[in-house]
Amino acid sequence: MLSREDNNILTQVGKGTPMGELIRRFWIPALLASEIAEPGGKPVRVRLMGEDLVAFRDTDGKVGLLEEQCPHRRASLALGDNSDGGLRCLYHGWKFATDGTCLDTPTEPSGSAFCSRIRALAYPTREVAGVIWAYMGDQADIPQFPEFDFLSYPTANVAPFKVLEDCNYAQAVEGTIDSAHAGVLHREQPWSAPAKYDHERDLQPKIEVEYTKYGLRYAGVRNFREEGKLHARVTEVVLPFFTLIPPDGFGVRKNRRMANAFVPRDDESTWHIQWFFDETQPVDIAYRVEEGGHWVDENFRKKLNIDNWYEQDREAMKTASMSGIKGILTQDHAVSETQGRILDRTKEHLGTSDVAVVAWRRQMIRTARAFADRKEVPTVLSATIPWQQIRAATVIFSNERTWKQEVPLNPDVALTT
The missing domain is CATH 2.102.10.10 (Rieske [2Fe-2S] iron-sulphur domain)
Structure with missing residues (x-):
């Protein structure tokens, strides 16, 4: 859990607040x-x-x-x-x-x-x-633009979406750096039915974090269905609110990737900007809308929202899905939004699956304090970052090796202290 003071530092983004002034020093996705x-x-x-x-x-x-x-x-x-x-x-x-x-x-x-x-x-x-x-920051010191590789893809191969999330940006970020929830919230059958996928069979991934100059990356390491092998999904978390989600890694969807930006609208709401991209083929936008639940009104608010309780289908929970909520994005938003507009982290009871969440919180709070107290500019803004090499990954490997060996970190972004 966090202290009340630290929770305020993490969540308050107005002008003059430590986090608000820090985030304003980054390039921010503003609208489509x-x-x-x-x-x-x-x-x-x-x-x-x-x-x-x-x-x-x-x-x-x-x-x-x-x-x-x-x-x-x-x-x-x-x-x-x-x-x-x-x-x-x-x-x-x-x-x-x-x-x-x-x-x-x-x-x-x-x-x-x-x-x-x-x-x-x-x-x-x-x-x-x-x-x-x-x-939105100091005009005399505009930083390097985050040239992620997908931003240069052909127009047909990258598709941006925008959805309003009715909660603070921090809990929206935390929802995507929580590997353990995937086998529960996104389970494609009732809880009592046999698990279909590896992330549903192994609900206790080992979460391992590595800090970098741009933020951090972490892996959810699970036992693979083949003896002697492990499966890891490596997620990139780039300050202040970007997450790069690894591909499925199998079949026709092995190259399909996703990136998120959880941009503070204010203290109590967030613009979820999401890019779907594929190196090999155009993005199937209709499929993505259906899979994610990207049904929005003219103000980009979800049609399945907290006011209609996400149209949760209790009968479907008995036969078709764990959540009874249509759309992966809608499912993610539902659990974040029902934490309250601003999550009270003084009341949490965190477990071993929350390692990456805790790491991101600490990094954000520490960085905001250092910037406010000493004008210490974070390395992601002051260093030359090889943006196009920051890529999420899915790997299957022998249990005699590690995910860091399989997905080596670029020395230019490794922390030396």
Whole structure:
């Protein structure tokens, strides 16, 4: 369990908080590019890190991410007119470029220099792999962009999704770095039925963690069905909230991979940005929607949500699945969201399967404290990281070897202390 103080440090992301200031130093996935696909189209309201923003693509195709409230009288710029290279407020016509520059103040006297002294709060953006990314930290020290290998895949081979998760970002992250739950929550038959898969047969994986310059990686090591062999799924956990999930490792799905970003919307809700990608073939989007349960409304909220109790089917629990909830993502969100908007970690009773969760918490809290107290920049921001070599993996190997031998860590990201 955590102390109340540490839990607050981990979960509070507003401006001026230790974790909020730390996360703002990273490039953050902000919204899907498809939300503002049309140049000169409708602006979109975006809540991010507790801040209310507006995103738009101007008539030249440039992307802007501004504070939602106009610097003049604080009306919403999301109501504005997006034309002629800028966003014009409906209240008095003040107009702003994508970088926040004031272009026009038509209600001020002709020839006035007033406009040149006005600037809207704007954050730098990048459009990569179907997602608009933002940098919300110190503009004088913009970090290296996280060039994960899948971000450079052909468009057909990588598909981004966005889903609102009704809880704090930290418990959303923790849900994906918990290997032990897979054989229970995602079990494809009732509890009383014989197990189908290795992760269902062995519910007590040995969790082993290795810290790195970018965060950590961990393996859930299980006995394989062949005598003398082990099975390990190696998950990459990249600060502050990225997880790279290993492929199934077998058959037609052996190259199918997934990455997650759990971006704080505010202290009590999270944007779950998820990429599916495949090195060898286009992503089957319809299949992914059905498998994951990515059914969302116009605000990206799940149609199966906590308000309708995820439409849990008790009869299906007797015949077809452990959870009675459709969709792997919906199942994951259900257990995280029902922990409460902000999990009270002072009341937990952790076990051996929680090793990776504890490691991530400690690393995040320690890093946030060091940044707040000593302005100590984490190595993932200060070092040159070979992003394209950070890859999750599934391996089967002799019990005379280790998963670290099978998936050796790049020396450039290994910690020396």
